[in-house]
Amino acid sequence: MSKTSFLNPFKAIKYLFEKPKTLRYPFELKEPAKRYRGFHLNDWDKCTGCGNCADICPNEAIEMIKIPEIEANLAEGRKNERPQIDYGRCCFCGLCVDICPPGSLTLTRDYLHIHFDTNTFKFIPKDEKLDKATFVPTEEYSVLKASLSHRKQDYQGFSPELEYALFEPERVKMPQIPPEKRKLSFIEQVIGYNKDEAKQEAGRCLECKLCEDACPAHLKISEYIDAIYRDKPKESLEKIYEDNPIPSICGRICMKHCEDACSLRIRGDALAIRWLKRYAADQIKNFKEELEIHPGKPTGKKIGIIGAGPSGLSLAYFLRLQGHKAIVYDELSGGGGAIRIGPPKYRLPLEAIDKDVNYIESLGVEFKFNTKVGRDIKFEEMLNDNDAVFIGIGNTVSFSTRVKNSEKCILALDFLKDNKIGKQRKVGKEVIVIGGGNVAMDVARETIRLQHIQYPGEKVITKTVSLEDWDELPATEEEVEEAKEEDVQFNPAWGPKEVVLDDSGNIKGLLCRKVKSVFNEQGRFSPTFYEDKTKFLTGDMIIEAIGQRADFSFLPDELSDKLEFTERRKVKVDENGMTSIPKVFAGGDIVNINLDAVTAIADAKVAAQGIDKFLKRQQQIISKDVIGPKSLESKKYNGKESVDD
Amino acid sequence: MRELELYFGPQHLGMVGNFSITLKVEGDRILKADANPGYLHRGFEKLIEQRTWMQNFPLVCRINVVEPDHMELIYSMGVEKLAGIEVPERGKFIRSIYCELARVGSHLFGLWAYSNMLGFDTVANWAMYHRDLVLDLFEELTGARVYHIYIRPGGVRRDFPEGFEDKIVKTLHTIGSKVPDYNATFFENRLFEKRAKNIGKITCEEAKKMGAVGQAIRATGMKYDIRKIEPYAAYDKVDWKVPTREDGDAYSRILVIRDEMIESVYMIFKLLDKMPKKGDVYTKTPNPFKWRVPAGEAYVRCESSRGELGLYIVSDGGDKPYRAHFRTPSYSHGLTILEKVLEGESIADVGNIMMSLYVVAPEIDR
Incomplete structure (x- = not known):
């Protein structure tokens, strides 16, 4: 490099005449960038x-x-x-x-x-x-x-x-049979995740546990999802079994309150918690051989359970883990109760139900199927024979609209039951389903399948009529969407007025009137109509799916009078799940207002604790009576009593 | 004459930071120098073992205060190599541009430190101001001025904001147009030449033996630059030169730094031209709470503004790194080479030599 003049650096003098570059803080402030990371x-x-x-x-x-x-x-x-x-x-x-x-x-x-x-x-x-x-x-x-x-x-x-974002907002798509194919048969619609899909979906869980608070049965969701992510389905299933003994069933038809609480749903899709539970249950082929769950030490106590539905099954399982003996009575030929007859095969195949029921049976629960309490065995007898009794009978009787000629209609539960566990019903080519709830959707979607089976290649129509408008349909959004995909037609905000018959007494259609409002000011169900606005729907068959109620006819009169109900016509139970009749506990649809499986499990959990507590206290009372001086006893049981209570 | 022991730093104007040298002197001559690191040991490598893969990337940048960007880069490269993640094309270009901006900023900062220590206050103030302009760019891009926390495993955190390319070009033109002034007042200033020439000289052989990298070895004539040898990000996508000098003294090193800065500016222009206009800037990584990187070990290296920066990272298949070890350029420059070249020099040149070796103390203590 050639030598430069020693005067060269003096070029810097020109900067004397420039404006200062520094800011006069605090009088001049620098505006932070748009992306600035401050408070x-x-x-x-x-x-x-x-x-x-x-x-x-x-x-x-x-x-x-x-x-x-x-x-x-x-x-x-x-x-x-x-x-x-x-x-x-x-x-x-x-x-x-x-x-x-x-x-x-x-x-x-x-x-x-x-x-x-x-x-x-x-x-x-x-x-x-x-x-x-x-x-x-x-x-x-x-x-x-x-x-x-x-x-x-x-x-x-x-x-x-x-x-x-650091999380994945989009759910791994669940592979499903496309609507045009699935509506032709009773093939299970949801195929289920494979291993990679399940791991990927499980990997989205942020472990914030909002779902666990929302779940009525408080399953340890984040833990079992994490086990799936780590490719340990057995560990996952055992975690599920701590709180939910019917994973194959719940993995298919759970009302998934957890997903409504998932924090991912706010800006994306909720984690597919239900499908992941199903994945865990489906991965384990033989529960009995693979799961390491053992019944508790025998206590010598015996509990009679009426109804092998979700609440009855769960209670039997929980009681077995505590070491009690459980006998379950059910009028059907298999376990599952309302779940066995309600959800159509394309949603819940019988094999899935039997898988769960058989496992519970293998733990030592005794099932007495085809046995109706009140018909085959007296309730009083049961009450005497057992240390406690649990009523989990569910809602088994369908309501009717009771409009003119409604006796010509078919009731939803009868229809569903026959199709699932009896002889398939013959359906019409143009069927009207009254109702807008999940049962109505089940009925409508089942009807469309039966129509395609019974009239292959012919034009068939299934339509629903519901009092509620689109935004207030009680059925889940998912069910409504899938029903639409399968070409079920909807007539929301119309109420049935009269079933119209032709000359020979066959159904010709349904006369409807426009709904003004479904609920009154207090939010109670009390529909009002515009009498002048009517619409005639043609159809050759009408199925009513507007709700169900429980049948308490098995109770003898003296007990029936004692049984207390809440304002909403539900059986009143205390914090231990005990009804107003001593020794009798209850749970499931007759107790809760959610009317779903997972809430029934939650009821069963409460009842299992309650029964255990009740039996222990009985034991104490007996031992107090039999053994020695009271002073000694009170000392011995004082602490324990206070804990138990 | 009497031998004296002289403590140079950590409280000394000519010191690079939390670092000190114990000098054995006879008159003005240094007989032996002992470097004492350890004033700034923050246990980063241990801390890394206690945080998840994602939580670590805001941490690693703190290892080098002056130039956090290459620390973020090397950590992300290590994790990507272990986990087998490929960075999208646009992400690679953004990484390169970002790292070159960091190099410009860091060299300007080094220039400030060097000129300020030698008493060239005017140049020091310019350099600081121009570095601030680069920091403005970083603020715009990442939301922070010093700890940008921008390169994440998988890519970068955000895309360029609107009109950012133009801002880069404008800022770099402003800085580039001042190079003649820098030359006149500093690099070609006769006073500076007198201070820096034939000071702290090492030969190429010595440099290689002592693990010199970066400017220290390029000033001895060796074209050793990881960006060329083992191209990462988008450095193989554009054409650029490795500036070198032959003499191996402080003056050569500082000129290499200047030339690199200018080369970086040209490189950024070329990168901006070739950058894909659209596309992802990062590859989605697993949920940070569940991310488990497959077991294995990886060694990755990149060219930081001080020279080769390496990371050895081990995973045992868990949610946290099992071990991470950084090979930082200042480690060899500040310990072995500094001790060697100080022998026989005068006390007045200790700071001079140290600055020309571009030592950053926090890099030594991790």
């Missing part, structure tokens, strides 16, 4: 309190704090906890923002906090809606007051973009 902002309305932010924080700067003012709604997956951030630890990496499933957590462009109290570094972020005093317009903002309680309005920075 947090949390939309409390969107935040579910799932705690994923606290879990991912690499510095453990986030703690979930209970906020009493917030009303928790566990069924919808909303806890009353909100994140508190310790800015002494926070490194502003923004992982909490990228993992936030509802996208409520955002970073702002604020980064100044001036305060004399170091405790103010612990901060529960809110947003402008909730905390108007903190967020001021730019004109009122002063950097001299800048702190966590003096921030600029509309100053969002690093935001939760779904595209860059």
Whole structure:
């Protein structure tokens, strides 16, 4: 390099005449970039309190704090906890923002906090809606007051973009038989995940456990999903069996309250918890040989259970684990109760039911099928023979619309039962199904299959009529969608007025009237109609699927009078699952208002605890009577009693 | 003359940070130098073992305060190699552009430190200002000025914001147009030449033996650059040169740094031209709470602005790394080479030599 002049560096003098590059803080402030990662902002309305932010924080700067003012709604997956951030630890990496499933957590462009109290570094972020005093317009903002309680309005920075989220919002698609093929037969519609799909889907779980709070039976969902992710289906199934002894059934027809609470559903699809449960149950071919679940030490107690439905089956299982003897009576020829006759084969094949029932039987539960209590065996007899009795009879009698000529119609449960476990019914070419619930959907979709089997290649129609309009249909969205795919026609917001007959007394159609409202001001079912707006639906067969009730005719009169009911016509039980008749417990559809399998299991869990407690106390009373001085006894049982109670 | 022991740092203006050297001197001559690291040991390699694969990427950037970007890159490359993840094309280009911006920023910072220590305050202030312009770009892209936390296993965290390419070009033009001024006041300044020429000299053979990388070895005439030898990200997609010098002294090293900075600016322009205009910037990685990387070990290396940066990472199939070990350029530069080249030099040149070796203390202590 050639030598340069020693005057060369003096070129720098020209910079003397340039404007200064430094900012005169605090009079001049630099505007942070749009993506700036500053202090947090949390939309409390969107935040579910799932705690994923606290879990991912690499510095453990986030703690979930209970906020009493917030009303928790566990069924919808909303806890009353909100994140508190310790800015002494926070490194502003923004992982909490990228993992936030509802996208409520955002970073702002604020980064100044001036305060004399170091405790103010612990901060529960809110947003402008909730905390108007903190967020001021730019004109009122002063950097001299800048702190966590003096921030600029509309100053969002690093935001939760779904595209860059750390979780997977989309569900692994469940392989299904396409509608045009499945409506031709009773083939099981859902094929089930294979190993890779199940692992991939299980891998989406963020382990926030909102689902576990929402599940009536509180299954340890995140643990069994994790076992599937680790490719340990047996471990997963054993985890399921801790709280749910009918996984093959629930894996197919559960009402999946858990998925309604899943934090992933807010900006994506809920985790397919039900299908993963099914995967775990389907992977294990022989429950008896592979599962390591053993009945408890025999206690010598005997419990009679009426009804082999979900509540009865579960109770029998739980009681066996406690060491009690359980005898289950059911009028059907197999286990499952309402589940055996209700859900059509394309949703729940009989093999799946038998798999669960057989396993429960193999644990030593005694089943007495084809035995109807009240007909084949007297209830009083049962009550005498057993240490406790459980009623889990479910709702077995269909309601009728009782409109003119309605006796010509077929009742839903009879129709479903015959098709599933009896002789297939003959259906018409144009069938009307009255009802908008899940049973109505089952009936309609089953009818369309029967029509295609019985009239191959011919034009067939199935239509439903429901009081409720589209937005208030009681059937699940999924069922309605699938029914639509299978060409079921819908007539929402129409109520039946009269079944119209032709001259020879055969059904010609259904005369309907427009519904004004379904529920009254108190929210009770009380439909009103426009009498002048009518519509005639043609059809040669009408099936009524408008609801079911329980049949308590097996109870002798003196007990029947004693049995108390709630306002909603449900059997009243205490916190132990015991009815107003001593020694008699109840659960399932006759007790809860959810009318589904998993709630029945939850009832059974309560009853199992209750029965165990009840039997232990009986034991104590007996031993008190038989053995020795009272003073000794009271000493001996004092502590225990108080624990039990 | 009497032999004296002299403590140089950690509280010393000419020191690179939390680092010190014990000098054995006779008059002004240094007989022996002992480097003392350990003032900034934060146990990162152990901390990494306690955090999940995803939680680690905000942590690793802290190993090198001046230039966190290559730390993020090397960690992500290690995890990607273990887990068999391929980064999308656009992601690779963004990574390269991002790392070259980091190189420019880091070299400007080094220039500030070097010139400031030698008393060239004017140049130091320019360099600091121009580095700030680069940081503005980082702020725009990543949301933070120093710890960007931007490269994640699988790609990068966000795509370019709107109009970002133009901003890069504008900023780099601003900086590039000042190179003649830098030359006049610093690189070609006779005072500086006098201070830096024939100081801290090493030969190519010595450099190789002592594990020199980066500018230290390129200033001795060897074209050793991982970006060429083992191209990663998008470095094989564009044409660029490895600047070298022959003399192996402090002056050569600082000129290599300058040339690299200029080369990086050109490279960014070329990368921007060739970058796919659309596409994913990252490959989806598994759920961070469940991610288990298959058991195995990997060694990955990249060219940080200080030289070859390596990472040996081991997984036992768990949700956290089993072991991570960084091979940082400042380790060999700041310990072995520094001790060697200081022998026989004068006390006034200790800082000079150390800065020219581009030592960053936090890199030594991990």
